Amino acid sequence: MSAKVAFTIDGKTVQGEQGQTILQAAALASIYIPHLCAMKGLSPWGSCRVCTVLVNGRPQAACTTPVAEGAVVENDTAELKDLRSSLVEMLFVEGNHYCMFCEKSGNCELQAMAYRLGILAMRHPYMFPVRTLDASHPDVMVELNRCILCARCIRASQELDGKHVFDFVGRGSHRHIGVNAATGAGGTNLKVTDKAAEACPVGSIVKKRVGFAVPIGQRLYDSKPIGSAIESGRAAKG
Amino acid sequence: MANKPKLATVSLAGCFGCHMSVLDIDDRILELIELVEFDRSPINDIKEIKGRCAVGIVEGGCCNEENVHVLKHFREHCDVLISTGDCATMGGIPALRNTIPLQECLEEAYLKGPTVYNPRGKLPNDPEIPLLLDKVYPCHEVVKMDYHLPGCPPSADTLWQALVALLTGKPIALPYELIKYD
Numbered sequence: 343m344s345a346k347v348a349f350t351i352d353g354k355t356v357q358g359e360q361g362q363t364i365l366q367a368a369a370l371a372s373i374y375i376p377h378l379c380a381m382k383g384l385s386p387w388g389s390c391r392v393c394t395v396l397v398n399g400r401p402q403a404a405c406t407t408p409v410a411e412g413a414v415v416e417n418d419t420a421e422l423k424d425l426r427s428s429l430v431e432m433l434f435v436e437g438n439h440y441c442m443f444c445e446k447s448g449n450c451e452l453q454a455m456a457y458r459l460g461i462l463a464m465r466h467p468y469m470f471p472v473r474t475l476d477a478s479h480p481d482v483m484v485e486l487n488r489c490i491l492c493a494r495c496i497r498a499s500q501e502l503d504g505k506h507v508f509d510f511v512g513r514g515s516h517r518h519i520g521v522n523a524a525t526g527a528g529g530t531n532l533k534v535t536d537k538a539a540e541a542c543p544v545g546s547i548v549k550k551r552v553g554f555a556v557p558i559g560q561r562l563y564d565s566k567p568i569g570s571a572i573e574s575g576r577a578a579k580g
Numbered sequence: 581m582a583n584k585p586k587l588a589t590v591s592l593a594g595c596f597g598c599h600m601s602v603l604d605i606d607d608r609i610l611e612l613i614e615l616v617e618f619d620r621s622p623i624n625d626i627k628e629i630k631g632r633c634a635v636g637i638v639e640g641g642c643c644n645e646e647n648v649h650v651l652k653h654f655r656e657h658c659d660v661l662i663s664t665g666d667c668a669t670m671g672g673i674p675a676l677r678n679t680i681p682l683q684e685c686l687e688e689a690y691l692k693g694p695t696v697y698n699p700r701g702k703l704p705n706d707p708e709i710p711l712l713l714d715k716v717y718p719c720h721e722v723v724k725m726d727y728h729l730p731g732c733p734p735s736a737d738t739l740w741q742a743l744v745a746l747l748t749g750k751p752i753a754l755p756y757e758l759i760k761y762d
Contacts, residue, residue, distance in 0.1 A: 434670075438679065439670075440666075440672075440673070440676070441666065441732070441761035441762045442666050442672065442673065442732030442761070442762055443673075444762070447761065447762040448762065453761055456761070457756065457759060457760070457761075460759070462669070462727070462728035462729070462730060462759065463663060463669045463670070463718070463720055463725070463728035463730070464670065467721055468670060468671060468675070468678075468718065468721070470671075470675065470678035470679055470715065471679070472679045473679075558762055564757070564760075565756070565757055566756075567756055
């Protein structure tokens, strides 16, 4: 068993273990730190920065920062909430997020994060970028208008499926998800049963023909905020 | 009752769905008219704001110059202006054209579309028709908006609770279930 590491989050003492990240230790202590690119079972990534916390006064991504003895972590503060809101708003304006007809609405982690943070409108101007939709795969749609570049599909494909279906293409504001076939997702060895097909937090990689199997209003985040499972201690048990 | 605060509503580049949601408050509309007097609104078909309004509800974003004109008119005459619905807060369905150049949109709609019948082969260009903007803009990118109620449409309960809070001088504190983007 790994060595115990004691630190505090918002004044509450948390017992972590050597090698855990702050995000993991917090979840096991039923403390929710908002996050998007981090996903249980995938290696830490640290790209979305929504999990930014103050560690001994310095901003750090909780999903990539290891626990340290005696560290003082601030998570639930007005300042951090505003920073996270701004990050989430940037993700909204730099893509084309039409929640009103998106089949992921209600199950979407980006949308749920905005709900939890109480975002009513975006402070940044909308960019309305030109992005592509790839429906060439018989069972899976790749809709880059909704992509937030979290790399969960890339990591899931490599780390869990043992494949290399997705990866980043391009640089800077041109960076986007590409698939490992010139003919689109239909030309890859992606299967609808792959972990990569369900790792997407938004509606960018969705399974076909099941989009509205659960009606709007009865979905994951329709009545309970994202993070409720962690806060109620379910993450610690399972 | 005299001296009731006035409420004005308008649909810009919207589908009137948000106004349908206002009507969806059902019999509470009787309570609403105890609280407010309707100024300009599609509900009473008054075309111009006649007096100072306490609250203005704006459905839809701005897709043409007339929308901008009306929105500025509302900003001038309303104390509190509310963006209502996804079109007002983010452009909504009309903003789907924002990734396509305006000229291409017009050509598809009036010249090249598979079901177009237009023997004169001309784009509409009558001075009576408001000019389209290059893009569809959410309201807060055109004038200052004081509050936003997203949703497609925002539910009747969302509109009702927000309006009652505003008209009775309380802060708008909506429960989690009432702020939705879909």
